Amino acid sequence: MKPYNRNLKQISRDLRNNMTDAEKLLWSKLRGKQILGVQFYRQKPILNFIVDFYCPSVNLVIECDGSQHYTNEGLEADRVRDEALAQLGLRVLRFDNGQVLREIDAVVQVIFDEISLQLESPSCET
Secondary structure, three states, X not given: OOOOOHHHHHHHHHHHHOOOHHHHHHHHHHHHHOOOOOOXXXXXXXXXXXXXXXXXXXXXXXXEEOHHHHOHHHHHHHHHHXXXXXXXXXXXXXXXXXXXXXXXXXXXXXXXXXXXXXXXXOOOOO
């Protein structure tokens, strides 16, 4: 089980109730174990972060990034965050919101391929 910060519970709930259009679209493809039967959670607190989507069975985090992620400050914050998550054994896939909205099938294919790779790995906890 990954470290859970209870102080982020209400913020996480608020984010689930106010998802971006890109997050809503991607969630419609991830929810209900649609990809290879794996369960995703949305707006999940891990450490001191809230990740957009989390699949514990394959240690995968998926982020939908808006324009604030492409500033110098945003890029550095994401680097620090990704490094902390990687230390927990999590793989982070990042997609910009425009990519999700315009190329959802390609985004889902990347996610499918990553999950397939993890499920084939002997270290996977399924």
